Amino acid sequence: MATRRPALSRDRIIRAALALIDRDGLDALSMRRLGAELGVDPMAVYYHLPDKAALFDGVVEAVYSEVDVDAAALPGPWPDLLAAYLRRLRTVLRRHPHAVAVIATRPGYTASVLEPADRAVGRLKEEGLTARAAMEITHACRAYTIGFVLAEVGAPLGGPTRAPREAIGSADYPHLVEAMAEGYRPDEQYEAGLRAMLDGFARRQAEIGLTP
Amino acid sequence: MATRRPALSRDRIIRAALALIDRDGLDALSMRRLGAELGVDPMAVYYHLPDKAALFDGVVEAVYSEVDVDAAALPGPWPDLLAAYLRRLRTVLRRHPHAVAVIATRPGYTASVLEPADRAVGRLKEEGLTARAAMEITHACRAYTIGFVLAEVGAPLGGPTRAPREAIGSADYPHLVEAMAEGYRPDEQYEAGLRAMLDGFARRQAEIGLTP
């Protein structure tokens, strides 16, 4: 494919890596295949990035940068503000099923992740939360969102199971069958969980407000 | 080490694999090192398991089997019942930091996972939930729990970052610094999020009960 090859750069390498992960899965991302994809000697990448861990960090950053909603600029009240941001995060994560596990495990301690997080906490303080509460609530809702997307679209880490999986529709699991009867509606389920968590936190905040 | 070597078995292989992951990380689990650990030719494993994906599935099952709390036998009301089960799940997951990502991504569609899940839904029905609500609530709380543990102790997927990470205590992030001032108390944070989510669901259930 890539016959033209503009000068290599950290940015171009990372975009190619994410594209490779999206197309062929996490295991397909090797320094050698990445080089081939870029039309370059496999080792050329090492001039721009120290190792594969740094490449993963770049991929995490790239995905987060797709979240083009600035929580700090959203209107309140805070539960709606957070809900809007987290819905957007879910949408972005869903676009990268093979990368979600990487995003879930690599700590996003880069400026491009910390900076919006700091501004978001600032925004939530304007809405009456303490800095601590703002971060705890955000952290809990993000954990839920990432966990949900992981179960929803996350690619299994060692490749798909080849052995015939247990039939969930079996008579051995009557309650599960009953629960699944109306089908699986991920959007509604995600929304229900998010609302439940935010409502729970909001009620707790209100109680604190009443007994200071 | 392992000088004595009782006959190989699926069970013994999987226990050795989990021990290897716990000790040296996910990347350290190779068929070759696993064979060495078992005092056996690396390829011997293939007689008992079809491939590495099956090995991962076994590891997931082994970890889940450490959750020795039977949700179906717990006393109600349902939010307390679920909270007890999920606290126990978090405790077990925390013991296997390098395996959490595997557990989070591999669908646990084996009998040993489905069977307790089915009984748990049955138990929640006794507490007045529909099968569907029981599964949705359980699913949401599990997503939160796994997401939380992943952020808490989950090992980064491509190995640790070597480059100097951004100092979170920097003056560039005043709100984050303020939020972290009192330290990070994971147990309390986890509990707060779990209670918030369960309270939110419980309130919603109560409303439905009032307007049938």
Added chain:
DNA sequence: ACCTGAACACCGTTCAAGT
């Protein structure tokens, strides 16, 4: 039935060398 060992097509990373 259960395990061995050679072989194949891959890996990440280092390092001296090229331009």
Added chain:
DNA sequence: ACCTGAACACCGTTCAAGT
């Protein structure tokens, strides 16, 4: 400054062979 290519110590999996 930026890229190449050989080399090293690894991978997962297949398959014929051993006991």
